[in-house]
Amino acid sequence: MSTQPASQGEPVEIRAGKGGPIKGRAWCFGDGISTDLLSPGQYAVDSLEVRKQHTLESVDPRFAAEVKPGDVVVAGRDFGCGSSRETAPEGLKALGVACVVADSFARLFLRNAVAIGLPVLPCPGASSAFSPGDGIEVDLATGEVRNVGLGVVLRSEPLPESMRKILSAGGMLAVLASGRLGRLGAEDDGSRAGAS
Amino acid sequence: MGMTLAEKILARASGKDRVAAGEFVVAEVDLAMTHDIFAAQVFDHLVNAGVTQVFDREHTVVVMDHLVPPSTEAAAEQHKRIREHVARFGIDNFYDAGSGICHQLLPERGHVWPGMLVVGTDSHTTTHGALGAAGTGIGTSEMAYVLATGTLWFRVPETIRFDLEGSLGEQVAWKDVILWIAGRFGSDVAQYRSIEFAGPAASQVSVSSRLTISNMAVEIGAKFGMFAPDEVTAEYLAGLESSGVVEGWQQRFAEKRVEADSDASYLALHEVPLEQIGPQVALPSAVERVVPVGDAVGTVIQQAFIGSCTNGRLEDLAAAAAVLEGRQVDPGVRLIVAPASRWVFQEALRQGIIEILADAGASVLPSGCGPCFGGHGGLLAAGERCIGTHNRNFVGRMGSAKAEIFLASPQTVAASAVAGHIADPRELLPRSVRSGAPRRRAREDKSVYTASQPG
Ligand code: SF4
Numbered sequence: 001m002s003t004q005p006a007s008q009g010e011p012v013e014i015r016a017g018k019g020g021p022i023k024g025r026a027w028c029f030g031d032g033i034s035t036d037l038l039s040p041g042q043y044a045v046d047s048l049e050v051r052k053q054h055t056l057e058s059v060d061p062r063f064a065a066e067v068k069p070g071d072v073v074v075a076g077r078d079f080g081c082g083s084s085r086e087t088a089p090e091g092l093k094a095l096g097v098a099c100v101v102a103d104s105f106a107r108l109f110l111r112n113a114v115a116i117g118l119p120v121l122p123c124p125g126a127s128s129a130f131s132p133g134d135g136i137e138v139d140l141a142t143g144e145v146r147n148v149g150l151g152v153v154l155r156s157e158p159l160p161e162s163m164r165k166i167l168s169a170g171g172m173l174a175v176l177a178s179g180r181l182g183r184l185g186a187e188d189d190g191s192r193a194g195a196s
Numbered sequence: 197m198g199m200t201l202a203e204k205i206l207a208r209a210s211g212k213d214r215v216a217a218g219e220f221v222v223a224e225v226d227l228a229m230t231h232d233i234f235a236a237q238v239f240d241h242l243v244n245a246g247v248t249q250v251f252d253r254e255h256t257v258v259v260m261d262h263l264v265p266p267s268t269e270a271a272a273e274q275h276k277r278i279r280e281h282v283a284r285f286g287i288d289n290f291y292d293a294g295s296g297i298c299h300q301l302l303p304e305r306g307h308v309w310p311g312m313l314v315v316g317t318d319s320h321t322t323t324h325g326a327l328g329a330a331g332t333g334i335g336t337s338e339m340a341y342v343l344a345t346g347t348l349w350f351r352v353p354e355t356i357r358f359d360l361e362g363s364l365g366e367q368v369a370w371k372d373v374i375l376w377i378a379g380r381f382g383s384d385v386a387q388y389r390s391i392e393f394a395g396p397a398a399s400q401v402s403v404s405s406r407l408t409i410s411n412m413a414v415e416i417g418a419k420f421g422m423f424a425p426d427e428v429t430a431e432y433l434a435g436l437e438s439s440g441v442v443e444g445w446q447q448r449f450a451e452k453r454v455e456a457d458s459d460a461s462y463l464a465l466h467e468v469p470l471e472q473i474g475p476q477v478a479l480p481s482a483v484e485r486v487v488p489v490g491d492a493v494g495t496v497i498q499q500a501f502i503g504s505c506t507n508g509r510l511e512d513l514a515a516a517a518a519v520l521e522g523r524q525v526d527p528g529v530r531l532i533v534a535p536a537s538r539w540v541f542q543e544a545l546r547q548g549i550i551e552i553l554a555d556a557g558a559s560v561l562p563s564g565c566g567p568c569f570g571g572h573g574g575l576l577a578a579g580e581r582c583i584g585t586h587n588r589n590f591v592g593r594m595g596s597a598k599a600e601i602f603l604a605s606p607q608t609v610a611a612s613a614v615a616g617h618i619a620d621p622r623e624l625l626p627r628s629v630r631s632g633a634p635r636r637r638a639r640e641d642k643s644v645y646t647a648s649q650p651g
Contacts, residue, residue: 111338172338
């Protein structure tokens with residue numbers, strides 16, 4: 001398993017929480033995008049530089065070459081299903097993807113994405129609200145997802161503040177390295193987080 | 197609306213009165229375990245981040261179980277690094293090579309209690325649901341975070357319930373029941389869900405067999421796989437106290453005991469009719485490719501394996517010995533036994549079980565994972581077949597990607613080792629009952645399954 005400290009990677013600009021929404025273009029994918037599609041097994045031993053070039057290549061061969069930092073991946077149900085690989089969110093993050101918004105996520109992908117600092121937002125209905133290239137704004141703090149062109153706003157349950165802090169720090173190892181330990185527990189979240 | 201076991205445990209651990217499925221919480225972890233495959237990396241992360249202490253030394257457990265004893269220089273170096281980390285962080289609950297498999301040691305050495313939230317850098321951490329704990333696997337970055345902060349985020353899972361009804365037949369094991377469930381409901385049925393194993397027959401299941409079932413809950417996707425703590429659990433904990441492993445079990449049990457509310461909400465309820473379940477076999481190379489043993493009988497094997505965190509316990513070795521007593525392993529078969537812990541090995545020695553196994557022709561490995569994950573101690577060549585009591589039969593799991601792995605109960609594996617091909621343990625009468633009938637000859641390989649499919 002390659003768990004590179006987030007501090008070594010190219011820091012992706014993350015405007016979580018008070019920093020305002022993420023703004024970019026939407027790349028649209030369907031249901032059941034697996035970790036095999038995100039991070040094909042045959043490149044498992046290659047470097048992140050090589051691996052990221054194969055992200056989603058069998059679904060959209062242009063993706064790795066044309067995705068721009070700040071773009072947002074919009075997908076259907078069960079995004080990131082399949083075997084647990086930290087390399088799956090790592091590839092997206094390394095390509096500069098600012099956020100993945102999906103109708104739903106597979107458990108391990110969601111865990112790994114937060115662990116390595118790739119913003120994710122489960123937002124039921126997102127996949128049918130966007131076409132490729134649409135302008136998209138994602139506010140991780142409020143859970144609002146906006147189709148800029150259509151003026152449509154989807155509201156989803158934001159991730160709890162504790163998880164957003166991990167994301168904005170760049171992942172769990174970055175949180176540890178920052179020395180801000182033990183501050184993500186009950187006192188931050190209190191009974192507010194996710195209680196709604 | 198009431199709460200399920202998973203909801204109760206996550207509510208308590210996150211300091212809330214109630215939580216509901218779908219909610220995210222930050223919870224305090226009660227017990228964290230890492231083993232020799234990942235421990236060095238986890239502690240490296242901590243050192244790199246400047247962390248000098250773990251959140252709770254009493255509830256951090258490090259186990260050397262996969263690479264024991266080291267069979268390569270690299271493995272030995274890795275163990276050495278882990279020992280250095282263990283000394284640096286002052287981890288008292290350190291089980292060095294030969295102590296046993298993590299998922300055996302946690303319940304055997306009194307680390308797991310009902311109601312606990314347990315995380316491990318191992319997918320089979322669901323095992324600890326057997327004692328009514330919410331146990332689940334996490335990644336190495338996450339474990340570093342847990343060891344540093346004692347907290348982790350969780351999404352509260354929906355729960356599905358399997359109600360065990362009726363009673364088990366002769367030579368049928370609870371392993372057969374979890375295999376049957378995997379075959380019947382598929383490997384996705386519990387994806388991201390918690391399972392409660394309940395129903396009138398749950399009280400018939402020993403803790404040893406509960407560990408087997410909860411262990412394999414992850415093979416059908418589960419995040420947790422739990423039995424509500426009951427009299428069986430209480431008796432087990434009392435036993436740990438009388439053998440000097442724990443103290444004050446009654447009080448701790450009363451404090452931590454959890455039950456699902458009667459009006460808890462379940463995503464699905466499934467009945468498991470035990471009378472209809474005979475010995476089962478999972479065919480290569482997916483755990484859900486399960487057939488009644490009769491459909492696989494006659495498949496020639498070269499190796500039989502009894503061990504792992506699924507079925508390497510005393511009860512399992514005893515069940516295998518009952519089949520093997522007075523019999524000989526077929527000359528074409530290597531029978532490998534790996535007791536799940538040193539204590540299991542010692543008990544099996546005292547009870548004469550090891551002698552029976554050795555007399556039958558078994559090789560006994562040190563207590564650890566052995567060949568379960570293809571590390572060492574019983575790998576397979578191309579074209580070979582193994583039937584084992586472990587939990588995964590994926591392509592390449594035990595050596596060659598061209599080998600085939602079948603999963604079954606200890607009884608079925610023992611009967612197959614004697615026959616030289618997959619055999620129904622119900623057809624092997626206890627030795628004392630058998631007349632001097634000649635041994636059945638290995639039938640021709642029927643190849644009832646197609647060659648293994650990758651992935
Ligand atoms: S016995 Fe097998 S499944 Fe269990 S922890 Fe060891 S390698 Fe993993």
